Structure formats: C-alpha cells, structure tokens
Amino acid sequence: MADAPLMVVDGAGVVTGWSRAAERRFGPATADALGLRVMDVLALDTTRAGGGGDGPAGLRMEPLAGAGWAFWASASDGSAGPGQGGDLVGTALLDVMFTQARVRMHVLDPELRLLRISDPSAASDADESERLRGRPFREVCAFEEPERVEAFVREVLRTGVPGVDRPFRARRGDLPGGRRTFALTAFRLQEGRGARQSDDGTVLGAAVSVVDISEQVRRRGREAALDAVRDSVGGTLDVDATCRDLVEALVPGYADVGVVEVVDSVLRGETPEPGPLALDVPLRRAAYGGTGQAAHPVGDVRSVLPGTPYQRALTDLRIRVLPLADAPWADADAARVGSIRKIGAHTLLLAPLTLRGAVLGLVSLYRCGDSEPFTEEDVPVVAAMASRAALNIDNARRYVHEYTIASALQRRLLPQRPVPQPAVETDHLLLPGGVAGNWFDTIALSGARTALVIGEVAERGIHAATTMGQLRTVVHTLAALDLEPDELLARLYDTAARLAVERAQLPQSDPLHEEPLGATCAYAVYDPFTEMCTVASAGHPAPLVVEPDGAAFVVGLPVGPALGTSDRSPVAAVSFRLREGSLLALHSNALRGHAQPTSGALRQALMPTDRPMGDLCDAVAYALPDSPDLHGSALLLARTHAMPADRYAAWELPYDKTAPATARRLTSKRLADWHLEGDTGDATELIVSELVTNAVRYGRPPVELRLILDRGLTCEIRDGSTTAPYMKYAGAVDEGGRGLFIISQLASLWGTRYAAEGKTVWSEQALPGEGT
Template sequence: MAHYEAISVAEGAAMLEALFHESPTGLMVLDRELRILRISASTPVLRTAPPEEIIGRHFTEVYDISGPGEVEAMLHGVLERGAPIRGRLVGARRKGARGPECQFRVSASRLEDGQGKILGVLAEIVDVTEREKVRTRLRVLGSVRERTGRTLDVVATCEELVQAVVPDLADIAVVEVVDAVVRGEEPPPSPLGRDVPLRRAAVGRSGGEEQVQAHPVGDVRSLPFPTPYAQTLTDLKPRLVALGPETPWLAAVPPRAEVIRASGAHSLITTPLTLRGTVLGLLSLYRTDQADVYDQRDVTLAVAVAAHTALCIDNARRYTREHTIALTIQRHLLLPQPATGTTVETAHLYVPSDVGGGGSFDTFALSGGRTALVVGEVAGQGIHAVTTMGQIRTATHSLAALGLEPDELLARLNDTAISLAQERAVLPPDDPMPLTGSCAYAVYDPLAQTCTIALAGHPPPVIAHPDGSTEILHLPSGPPLGSTEGPPFAAGKVPLTDGSVLAFYNPSLLSQSADVLPRVLAHTDRPLQDLCDDVLYRLGNDIRHSEVILLLARTHPFPADQVAAWPLDYHPEAVATARAHTQQQLTRWGVDEETTYTTELIVSELITNAIRYGAPPVHLRLIKDRTLTCEVRDSNSLAPRVRHAKTVDEGGRGLSIIAQLTQNWGVRYSPLDGKTVWAEQTLPHAPLPCPLQRP
C-alpha cells in the first residue's frame, strides 16, 4: 500500500506562492467582508494599479462590474453555504477606466482552516474576452440570419437588420437603400453614380435613446462625395474608418459630422449592400465611447451580415415589383367605375389585399337592353392569380357575346378553367396553388324586369327591396370553377321592382362581418356609392389584409316609350310591313334620315331571313337606348350564318350586309321561343342617360 506523508506548512506556503506567481489562471483572495487580500500577477487586466490601491479594499470599490449586486450576492452565498460556484461570466473594468468591459469566467470556493473556521473566498478568474467576442460575432450573424428577411418589404427588412445588430455589433446602425429599389425597380449596376438617390430606410441606436439625426428616416438624397460612404459604393469594398476631431472628410458632411461628434462615435464600418454586381444600398455601423474599436474581424462579420441582408432586400424588391405589376394588371382589368346605363345604376367597393389577389368585378351591356353583372375570384395571389383572372374575364366576355344563358355560360367557363389548369400543370411549378375560382354571373333584363343568376361556388347576392327589407337569395349553386365533379350549373330567375338593389360580393366581405351588408342596404334610397363607403367604414381595420369586393346595382324598368314591338305575318309581304313600322317609329323618336334608311335595310334583311329560313311566329322589336337595336324573333332554333355569295348568286348576302352596316350583331337562343337575331347601330350624338332622372 502506498504511503502518503502530510506536507509541511512551509511546503504549503511555497506551493501557494508558486500558484499565485506561475499559474495561468488569475487568483484573488477575499476576506469574509469581500475585501481583497491578495491578487495574482497573472491577471494584468485586474492589476492596473499599485497594490496599496487594491489590497484591503472591497472589490466593488476597485472594479466597475456589470451587475455588482448579483456578484456580491453570489460570493456571500459561497461564504454562507460553502457550495462552490463554477464558470460564472462577469464583465468588469478598473474603476474609472474608459473603454469596453473585459469578460471574465469566475469560479469561487470557500476558504477554511483546519478547524473549519471560515477565512474568506478564493476566486479563480480567467480572461475570456476574446472568446466572448467570437461568440458575440457568431450570435450576431445567427440573429441576422434568423430575424432579417421575415417580411417581403424592403423597409421592414432594413428595420429588422438594425434590430439584429444593435447593440452587439454596433451602437448605431444606419441602413440606406437605393430609392428605386424600395419601389421594386431594378437596382443600378456598380459603380453607383453620384446623383443616384438613396433612402434612409432604418436607424438603430443602443439603449433606444432619442438623438438628433443627420437626416430623418425616409429622407431621400444622394451620398456626399468624397466620403467613405460614396467610395464604398464606388468600388464595392468595405471601409474601416477611425473617427476623430481631425478626420478630414467630415468637412464634406457637416450634418453627419455634428451627429458623429455628439454621439462620441470613434469607429465606423461602411459596407455595401450588393448582389450580383448591382448596388442595393449601404450599411453603416458605428461604435461609441464605451465600446471597443472595430477590427478586421468585425469587418468580416459586417460583410457577411450585408451579404445576407442584400439577398433579403432583393427578395423583397422582387416581391414588391411583382406585387406592383399584379396590382397594375388588376387595376386595368377592373373598371374605374362600372358602366351606369338607363336601367342599371352601379357602384363598387374594391379593397386590394396586401399580397394582391385574383378578385374581379365587371358590368357590361348585352343585346336587348340587358346588363351583365359579374363578380368572381381565383385562388392564389400575385401575378399568377391576376393573369388567370384576366383570362377568365376575357372568356366571360366572349361567351356572353354568344348570348348564352347564365348557367350555360358558367358551364363553358368551367371548361375554360379546366383547360387553363391543364396548361398550368405542364409548366414549371412556380405557383403551387391549384386553379380554382368562384363566380357569380347575372343578367338583368329591364324589359321583363327579371334578373337571371347563376353561381359557381360563389355566395348568393343580397337583394334590398325598395321598402327597406333585405334578403339573401336562395339560389342553386354549382361547383367552383376548375372542378371536374359536382352538380350541374343551374340558374335562378328573380323578379325585380323599380329601385331594387342587388349586392354581389366576394366571400372575404361577409367573413369579416355577416350583418354589415344587410344593415347598410336597408337604406336603399341613399346613393349607391354612399352605401359602398358605409360598408367600408363599418368593416374598419378588419379588412386590411383581405381583398374585398362589393358591386351594387340598382335596377329600373326600361322606359316604355323607348321600345316598340310588332307581330308579323309569316309571309314575304311582312318585309314591307316591317319597313313601314320602322320608318314611322324612328320618325317618332326623332332619328335622322340616314340612320332610318340604314335601319330599314337591316330590318328588311332580318325579316327576309326569318321568312325564308325561320318558322312562325315572327316578331320585330326596336329598342332605343345608347344604341339602336333591331331584333327579329322566330321559332326556328337553327342559327343563321354569314355566307360569301358568288357574283351570280341571287341571295346569301343578307348577313354580310348587316355586318357591314351595324356596330354589332348576333344571335341568342331561348329554350321556348327559338332564336332572336339582333343588330346594333350607334346613334349619332346620343346623349348619355342620367340614372337620377327617370325619363
């Protein structure tokens, strides 16, 4: 068995002396009152004063310590409980010394004699300042990568950056971005021209104190020259600059110089925000009196921070550009003010979403004095949704021109949506959203005073009657657009009295507040735009992130004195009779002779085709609105077609003549009455009807 001998007091004293003089770890002995009894020479940061100014004094009288109360409580706990403390991180500097704190890892143990009497505390101190600087730099880089770029907004990204770097990397941080980049435009190539304006996007300061700024946030101006700021954006190289009263270039920037001196900034890093050779902006980092000066390792960190931020800013810029394009396209698709005619007054409310949606509304005239009302939206956001809605809108107009009933039109529109979805499926998956949409399509007939409505996955309209009562119409609804399965589309016909108001909307509106629309529409005597505004005010901020569409239409019957209709015999002599009726009616309406002659010719050709190729009964109707419409109805559903007659042919030129004489012509079908062939002419100097003055 090994035999161990106790060491002598002299040997122990020698070991203690060697430990205090040779150990790489700093040692400090404190008595029970936490006064310094001894300190090792291996802690030069702590021995910056003669021993007589240190020994015998309370440690808080000698050192400025971050959290002195906590440190003192920790040491008293060691004295009282005897449990050692290991690896506590403490920041400290000599009392009254300027500059940054040094970081120390402190461990403490209680000192006792052989009889267990408490003598004091032994503190083991290791200078970990450089290690903590490395950790801080890594923490800053991680914070920037985690917190910067969470939004797709250029200015918000800059604000996230300054929040991530202050105070660990900088006491003051300033981000300036090329003004065109904030608007989503392409960034300029390097070198940046002296006259290119930059917007001060974000400023951050440690402690959050208010301070006078050289330029306010949002200020737009070009960089001063010659300065490190301008040079950085000329050669795209970062600059590490010492600041002082004699710094020569400060004379070129008096406002900045004044703020730099007032803040006590002594060190500056400027680094470009650049991506693929283009200039996005500039990041300026300052350290003030109580912070260490920057070194090349800080420059390396600033460059890495700027590279990540530049990528985030460019992503936000691209989104801003796409969002602007999407809103521009949608603004051109949406009417600035829906057309208001003799029989339909319209007004709308449109609130775009933050990300741009695929909503749309439309009103347009149909043959026979009718008006089409459309509200719809497609799933998704951005350019994909807007362009798809544009395709759907174009298809709606084309199908409506064929005179299709609303349910049949939605069925054809659904086929179009399915075809578009198939085309999208073979393209690169830029837009993960499937092509689905909803639509409400209605046709108001002022002569019959009915509105025929068909729905494709869309909420039914609200109708407000002239007596103030409101109701949500109970109508059959087909599947959403783009669906390959589901019930067939169906239409419902609703009778309307003079002054009724129809409200078409997208689902986002009622999802905010279901009772707003019925309550507002109860006052149908108010102007329609006032009703739209009232809906908006009642919704308030609830709709700031949603796309909201509301289309209001107040209906009136067609003026009885502006329409004339006659039944005709199914006989060739009916042509002359129709011409006579036409001449008399147009004279009564005050139509000029040239238009009257043209209309007689059109009527002759239409009646001739109905007698030759149609079936009885035959009816003629003239409608005078913004245009002059001639309609001939017969019971044969066979559609006429334009023929290119040869020179020797005696017939076949009727529809060709009509196509040349009219603004528009077409055929619409009825399941009960066969077909109606119509032709429209523009009336010269036709006054626009005023919806507020009933004829």
Template sequence: MAYDDADRLMDEMSASLLEVLFSSAPFGLHLLDTELRVVRLNTAVPPVRGSSADELTGRPLREVLRIAEGSEVEDLLRNVLESGEALRGHVVRVRVEGDPQERYFELTAQRLLNPEGRVLGLAGAVIDVTDREREHARVGVLEAIRRRVGRTLDPSVSGEELAGAVVPEFADVAIVEVVDSVLRGDDPPLAPLPPGTPLMRTAFRSRLDDLPQAHPVGTILRLPAPTPFTQALTDLRPRVVPLHPSAPWLSVDPPRATAMRAARCHTLLVVPLALRDTVLGLVSLYRAEPSPPFDADDRRLAVELAAHTALGIDNARHYVREHTVAALVQRRLLPRRPESHTSLQAAFLTVTGADPGAWYDTIPLSGARTALVVGRVSGQGLNAATTMGRLRTVVRSLSAFDLAPDELMARLHDTAVELASERADLPLGDPLRCETLTADCVYAVHDPLTGTCVMAVAGSLTPVVGLPDRTVTVPDCPAGPSLASREDAPFATVEFEVPEGSVLVFASDPRITSSLALSSGPLRVVPDYDRRPLRELCDALVYALPDSLGTGDAAVIVARARSFSPGGFASWRLDADPSSVAIARDRARKQLTDWQVDPETAYNTELIVSELVTNALKYGVPPVELRLIRDRTLTCEVRDSGSAAPHLRHARVVDEGGRGLFIVSQLAHAWGTRFTPSGKTTWTEQPLSQR
C-alpha cells in the same frame, strides 16, 4: 510509513498546492469571509493585475473586481453561503482600468466549512471569457440578421430589419440608405457608384434618447464627396473610421457632422451593400461612449451582416420589379371604366392595392342587359396577370354568343382546364409548372326590363345585394367548382329580383362580401346608399370595412339598378298568320315615329322587322312576340318558342328565298340569337341618331 506521517504529508502537500495556486495559477482565486470581503487572492486576472494583495485584502469582492452588476452578484454569493449550493459558470461584466471595453469573467463559488460544520466563507475562481462572450454576441447578432432580415419583400423594410437587429447589441446607432432606383425595382448600378446617384434613407435606429437625425427616414439625398461613405461605395470595402472632430471630411457633410457630435459618437463603421460588383446601398454603424470602438472582428461581422441584407434587398427588388410589371400588365388588360346601360350604373374599385390575378368587367349585352363579371386567378406576379387577361378575353368572347351564365361558366371552365394542361406540359425546370392553376369567377346578367339578375358562380364569389329598404341579402346560388379544378360538378344558375335602387357588390375576395352581409355591415350603416353618387358610395363602403378584416388585394364592382323608362320599349304579341308581318311592320313604323328615329334608321328597321317576323312565322313555333327597345342603340327582338337556330345563307341567283338574314346582317350593326328555357330570341342592334 506510519499513519500520522501520512496525515502530516497530506497537510503539507495541501498547503503547498494552495501556495502554488495563489502564486502562479493563470486564473483568479479568491477566499472570501462571510461578509464577502477578500481574505486572500492572487493577482492573475486583469482587474487586479499590478495591484498588491495586501492593499486588496479586506475589500468587498465587487470593488476588487469592479463588477458591473455588483449587488446582483453579492446576492448570488450570499445564497451560496446560506444554502451551500455552489455557483458555477456565472458570467459577469468587469471594467478594467485603461481598457475602454468591458470584459467578461466566469465566476465560480463554493462554500467553505470547518470540521465542525461552521461556515468559514467562500472559495471563488474567476476566468477571463471575454473572447468567448464577444464571439457569442457576434454570432447572436448574425443569427438575428438571418432570422429577421428578408422576411418581407419590401427593400425599404429590409433596412429597418437590419437596424433593429444590430441596435443596441452591436452598434449604438444604425443607418441604412438604399439606391433610390433599386427601391423601384431597377437594376442596381455597377461600382463605383456614379457621383450624385440619389439614395433614400430607409432606416434609422438608435439606443440614444432624443438623438437628432441629419436626414429623416424617407429623405432622398446625394452623398457629398469625398467622405468615407463615398469611398466605401467606390471600392466596395468596409471602413472603421475614428471620428476625430478635426477630420477634414466632416466639413464636406455638415448635417452628418452635427448629428455625430450631438450623439458623441467616437467610431464609424461604414459597410457597402453590394452584390456581384453592383451597389444597392450603404450601412453606417456608430458607437458612442461608453461603448468600445469597432475592431477588426466587428468589421468582419459587419461584412457578413451587409452581405445577407444586400441579398434580401435584391430579392425584394426582383419582387418589386415583377410586381410593377404585373400591375402594369393588369392595368393594360383591365377596362379603364365600366360599360353600362342607362339602367345600371357601375363603378370599379380596388381595395388595398391591385392583385395581378383579379379582374372585373361589365359587358353590354343585347336587350339592354349588362353582364357583371368578377374573378381571381391563383398565383402572383406576371403569370397571374397574363392568365387573368386570357380568361377575361374568353369571357368577353363567350358573352358575344349570348350564352346562359351556367353554360358560359362551363365553357370557361374548359378553357381553364386547357390552360392548366399547357402549364403541366412546361419543361421540368420551369417553376410555373409546379404552380397549380385555379380560378374563381362570378358571371351575372342584369335585365332592367324584368328587374332581375341571373347568375352563375365558380368558387365562392357570391355577391351581396343591398335593397332599397336597407335589407341586405346574399343570393342563394349553388357554388360551382373552381375553374380548372378536378371537380366534375355542373354549374347552376339562380335568378333574383333587383328592384330599382338596389346596390349590387361583387368582390374577388369573399371576405369583403361576407363583411357587407353582416347585420352591422357597411351597407346597413351607409345612409341613403340608393341615392348617393356611386363613387361616393364606393368610398363609404371602403371606409366602413373593419381593419381586422385582413383582406388582400381585391377587385370590386359596385353597381346600382335604375328603372328602365316605360316609354323606352314596346312589345306586341303576333298571331301565327302571314298577315302579322304587315301588322308588325305598321306597329314598328308608328313606334319609331313616336321615338323620332331618323327616316333611314326607321326604314331599315321596318325591313328588319319584316324579315325577322317572317322567319319566326315560317320556321319558329308560336307564340311570336316583337319587341323594340330604345337605349344606347335601337334593338329589335323577335321571340318564338322554337329551338332551331336561324343561320345566314348566301342565296343563289335562281333562289326565291334565303336572303332574309343576309339582308338583316347588312342593315344591322350587330345581330344574334339567344336561347331561353321557353324558346329563342333573334335580335338586331342599330346605331341611334336623333332627328
């Protein structure tokens, strides 16, 4: 074939191909001039289907295709004319006459040049990608639900997360209502939902401005029947319901009907929140003009959204239930009010809630002293609460032996190690086995007679001391290892002055005490904290904590030191001579008379003084000192420098001695021995009743 014939054949075939494309191509083809007006097109796509090519020729492309973002698309096409860079795969929204739903088209455009390089216009192709884009949108909504719903352990917040994920991408209005008992952690009822079961509206979201609500969020309501809502909660099936004004069920629920009409909603999609044939709540989705009605694909998507949300709400319900039980256990394990002497006022305080693993305690000790204890156990829920209760009980038991704070903390550490060992021996399938047990604790003993406090710390729970001159100090106590940790460091004690009017703050969250210790902290700005009522002071400290502190739940003790009345105690140094027993008894008798102690208690005290002083002179090491303290009880103390502990014996009939401590134990309400670096003190306590 000759060269000219080949060129002619190519031109004829190209022209024939162009005719075939414009006459029968399944996608839209458009030739545009430099003003973006249609020069030639086919009518294969829905926007121009049914129209003739002649009546569309010469009109702008955006009018021909009814493109929603017409001006934006024209800017893109002009850029193709100017730069020559092709536009590929740009998705536009198109309105088709007679179709209530917008459609999506993928637009591709290429610049056309003549042989001399002059711009002739554009060649464009339009492909209907509505199904693809709608599927992408549904997948996006589902991904948003999976990403956002269930992030918190609050069943009411799960509803808010759902509503925020579907509006406006999937629905114009979203309402979530949850069975009220489920919000409190109870088991959800079985379907069908019993009539009159209360539900709480937990979420409302709308893209429409100033839309009235039939029921505000937080309202507890009982759904009237029969309506699509009650039917969905009966058979657990979703429903797409056209909202005709004449629908008979609208008259059953006038508030909802009024709100629907105000929003001009045309379709309702109601989906039950259900899990294993139980009912957790209800999701109501609405669409209003110009949004299209819900279809079968939307209904299937809504079922998936509701299933994921129901699972999140049920997980949150389990947490609420466990948290409620843990909080109840904690309340039963913690003291209801502080135990304190007249020389130390104390108040308990919780900040931002109740951590099941946090505890506080005040323990009266011999010699008018008071132990202040604050601690926290790692973990959450019931396990943390029960472990806390066990440790608190151990502290109470050890304090009865009058141990020094560092020794008590060492024995508490041994107990925590044993509890951790028991946890490690649990079956492999028990989730508690994988939770490491650690605990922090501070144990301080306030002595009003010396105006001091002795303290030992496990972890980082150092208290803060506010002095009467508004100086705020943090006792410099070496932090011991956390309880049950693998560290083998010893515990240390620190002794610091606590003048009258001082305020001590112990907290299970170290961020609270750190904030109080700052130069601008609450203890410095609260006026007259050394004289204000203690409960009022607690409130003032909470109000003054900065919002940015970010503390979790915390247990706090606020204590204020008062001076011990000088007439409330008396002490005497005794010579190492047998005659000192009679001298001690005589001095005790006179002091008890001055205190107006009843004769029976006074007589018993004289016997106790006689026996304790005799033991100290016989078995102890001088010097010997007798001290009487009148507080909530009458305390008798005999000190000596020896380290041998007295012990109670049951003397035989033929024994001439050995009955001293037995007599003391019968006369006293309580007795014991505590050791100090300089010796030991044997003490007794008796109930006091005035004459």
C-alpha cells in the same frame, strides 16, 4: 502513496495530465479535464464532497523538474505521510497560484477586505498588495454592479460552495469607451485538515480569482448578433420590412444606432446597377434604430455626398471601421456629423450591401457612450450579416418586381371604369394589397340586358393574372352568343378542363406543372324589361341583395363545382325579381363572412342604398378590416332600374305580307320622336323590313317588333320559331339571299337569342356621333 499522480499541471496552473483515479475523484473524463484550470478542478472536488469544503489538505503536491506540479491524494486521515510535506501543501498551493498561475488572485478576509493580491502582468505583487491591503474588494475592482459581486462572494462564505466562472462587468478607465468582463471564481478559506473540512470550522475568508474574459464575451456577442440576423432577417418578401428586421436584430444588442439605406430604384423592384454606385443615385432611408434624433427621417431620399466615408464605401465596396472623435469629413456632411455628435457616437462601422457586384444599399452601425468601440475583428461578422441581408433584400426586390408586373397586368385585364348602362348603375371595389386572382366584368348584352360577372383564380401573382385573362376572354366570347347563365358556365367548364389538360402537359420544370387549375365564377344577367335577374355559380359565393328599404338577403343559389375540378355536376340557374333601386353585390370568396344579410359589414355599409355608387364602394372599403386575408378582394356592385318607358317601343305585327310595311311605318314615327332621321332612319327602316320579312316568311306567329334606345339603337324581331337564320352570300344574278348580308353591313352587331317560346333576331347600330 500511489505510483502515479492524480493529475499534472503546468506552471500556468493548467491541467496537462489526468489519471483514472482523478476521473473517479473529480468526475471529468481525461478528454474533458485536459486544459482545465487547477482551481476549477479543486472546485469540482469540493462540490462532489457535498459542499463541506474538501480543500487542498486532501491533496499532496510536489514540484516537477522544469515547470509544473504533480498532485497525489494524501493519507485518508488528511495528514501527509513522513517526508511528504503535507503540512506545506496549503502554502505551496497558494505560492504557485500567486507566483506562476496566469490569473489575478485576491485573498479576502470575512469582511471582504483585501489581504493579498497577485497580478500576473506584474513581476511582483508585493507593492500592490501593500498599497491595497485592507481596501474593500468592491473598490479594488471597479465593477459596474459591486453589490452583486459582494452578494456572490458572501454567498460562497455562507455556504462553502465554490462559485465558478461567474461573469461580471467592469470599466477600465485607461481604455476610452472600453468595458471589460471578468469571470470570478470564489472559494471559502476555512480552518481544518483532512479529506473533509468540518462545517463548524472558523471561516478565514475567501480566495477569488479574476480572469479577463472580455474577448470571449465579445466573440460570443458577435456570434449572437450574426445568429439574430440569420433568425430574424428574411422572413418577409418586403424590402422595408427586411431592413427593419436587420436593424432590430442589431440594435441595441450589437450596435447602439443602426441605419439601413437602400437604392431607391431597388425599393420599386428595379434591377440594381453594378458597383461602384454613382454619386447621383438616390438612396432611401429604409430603417433606423436607436436613440437620438436622426439626421434624416425614415423615407427620406438623398444622394451620398462626396468626400464622406459613406461615398467611399459605396465606391470601393469595402467595409470600414471609423473612429469619430475627429471626423475630417465633418464639413462635407454637416447635418449627419451634427447628429452623430448629439448621440455621442465614437465609432462607425459602414458595410455596403452588395450582391454579385451590384449595389443594393448601405448599412451604418454606431456605438456610443461607454460602449466598446468597433474593431477590425467585427469586420468578418458584419460582412456575413451584410451578405445575408443583401440576399434577402434582393429576394424581396424580385418579389416586388414580379408583383408590379402581375399587378399591372391584372389591372389592365379588369375594367378601368364603370360602363354606362341604360338600366343598371355599376361600380367596383378592388381592395389593395397582394395580387390575388380576383376579376369581375360588366358586359352589355342585346336587348338592353347586362351581364355581371365575378370570378377568382386560386393562383397568385403573374400566373393568376394569366389564368384570369384566359377565363375573362372566354366569358366575353360566350356572352356574345346570348347564352343563358347555366349554359354559359357549362361551356366555361369545358374550357377550364382543356386549360387544365394543357397545364398538366407542361414540362416538369415549369412551376405550373404540379399546380392544378382552380377557379370559381358567378354569372348573372339582368333584364330591365322584366326586372328579373338570372344567376348561376361555379363554386363562387352567391351574391347579396340589398333592397331600397334595407331588407337584405343572400340569393338562394345552388353552387356548382369549381372550375378545373373533375366534378362535372350540372349547374342550375336561379331567377329572381329585383325591385327598382335594389343593390346586387357580387363579391370575392374572402368577403363571404362580411356579406351576411343581417349584421355583415357589407350590408351595413350599403345603407342607405340611394347614394352615388362611388360613395357606396368607398363606404365598403372603410367598413372592412385591414386584414391580409382580404387583400386583393373584389366587389362588383350594381343598382338596377326598370327600362325607362321613353327609351323603347314595342308592337305586335300582323303575320302576313303587310307586316314589313307596318313595321317601317311604326319605326319611322318612333325614330322621328327620338330625332333619329336621315341616314340612321333610312338604315333602320331597311333593317326592320328585312328582319320582319324573314320572320313572316320563315318563322311562326306571333311576330313582335321592339326598338330600344340605349347604348345604341337596337332593333329586335321576335317570332315563335326556333329555326336559326344564317347569312348567305348571294351570287351576282340571284334575286334573293341578301337580307342578313345587308343587315350585317348596316348594323354594328347582329345576332340571335333563343327562349322557350321562340327566338329573337336583333341588330344594333351606333348612334350618330358615336363610333361603330
């Protein structure tokens, strides 16, 4: 006999001592073995022996002074030495397990009928054993799936390999709505002695221990639910989606029915009020999960009713666990109580969603039918869930708040409605969703020309709207200088470079400090007199042209570098003719794949081309897929026409001193045809006289006069000189130098634009009845 026992167990059958010899025989180290049950150790011994049934005959056990037992290895032949009591080991082990171990033991015959039972909660198991002896094991323990339990025990009987801690669920009729989980450990009982039982020994039955692990299962269930909330909730910056994720994480694994209600103003991004919540503050049902008919549909807005636990939870901001068998507040909220009874709910857990003292909403969890009721032990876990959900809802609310501001700012910076043009019909489409930095513009230029602009900023949100507003303002300013598209973009590059330098000089704490400025822009000018369109691009996709007969092409445009980059390669402009009734589509970069001239959705939606512009934009919106990649994309659509012959007049004037008089006579007659006499006619004749005088005096032939009636009344004088006129302020006694000053006082706008063959000086007057 060895000097020290293999192991020592206490009166409850739990290992309290462990030797190196035990490590070699059973496997676990001392730190892992302490606290194990003796039945588990014996199962390890059997498994390591190869499944042959290394039973207690290979061990010798003796009682210790006080309570407990010591186990020694018996002789190698399986027999105990003289005076060691080896023949009594099986009986002794069975006695200790049935009288002192704190587990419920069942001894079954090969047909799984009960032979003996121990109940650690009872003083003696004799009466119960006698009453239940001969009953099938499946009837002794009310398992939910008795077939699986029997299959488990029969597998142990067939193979001899013990089954350890296999969980099965059972009902307890004395606990309403209660459910229990038991861990079953089964051993085969077989004839034979020695360190190893023979495989052909007679099978006597099975010993099955039943341990109630319900509390461990509940604890693991709570931890799993909390982990599910941590993993699932917070992956989106959408309040509704966050609420849905919370319900999906809890139902049906943790609760049978879940409801999340959020303060209505929070869904709009407004800052929540500090608690407690007033009775008149509306809640919107954001998510519902579970079976049965909800008392209120998702999206319903209501205020909590006084005298209900929902109102109490939002008043004192405490989590509540409420039995629903007898709801004293049934009359206060009859609709909800009726719904609760229909789904068979027996317990309610209410958790207010709060953050820094502000109330965001309320979570209601129900358990129904034979599910275990909520207890106070669920409160700490649900508090952690509600805290995390409230934080993510508030993050989503902040995003909604910033999105609302950025979206409003962006829309205020964009044209609100198409501006009427004499020879161009325009309309635009801005796809919903997201706050992308897409912008567009229609700018009226001198000479009845129209500038079409579209751009995109790399940022999103309020920073995109800010950059977009800066670039849009610069384009408007440069367009007023009557620059060609390539020259305008060249100056826009300079502005973007300065903005990029200013951004780099921001404090490092500013989020824009490390974010480079990136933007694109395409600028096109259409002249209705020549029906020519000139376009240039700074990193933006070339526009799509759809002609009246359905022919389509993408403009062959050399795309320059994007704005804000260090690449300053020159930008080239391309001019092309647009047939009467052609559609010019300038679009965001995200729509490039849908703007193919043959099979793209954009081209298909624009056929036929003669429909109203609003209908064309609607058709494009319906044809494009609802993809997040397209959210916030923009389309600027223009249908071009030639200048109507009755809206303009042009003459070539003699290059001599008779030119001013001739110009006044021709102008007077045309204005009479347009019914523009009186003050407008007098002012126009004076403007024409001054412009022609300057052209004859300081310019070169040929001299041409053109009158245009479109947005206003435009007077243009073109000559062959590129010398720019400038306005002087003549002294009180000076006889000259007042020509352009007079024009600036009579006209709303005036300016000069240049071409290869000379310059054009123009003025524009508001028509009678219109503002200047």
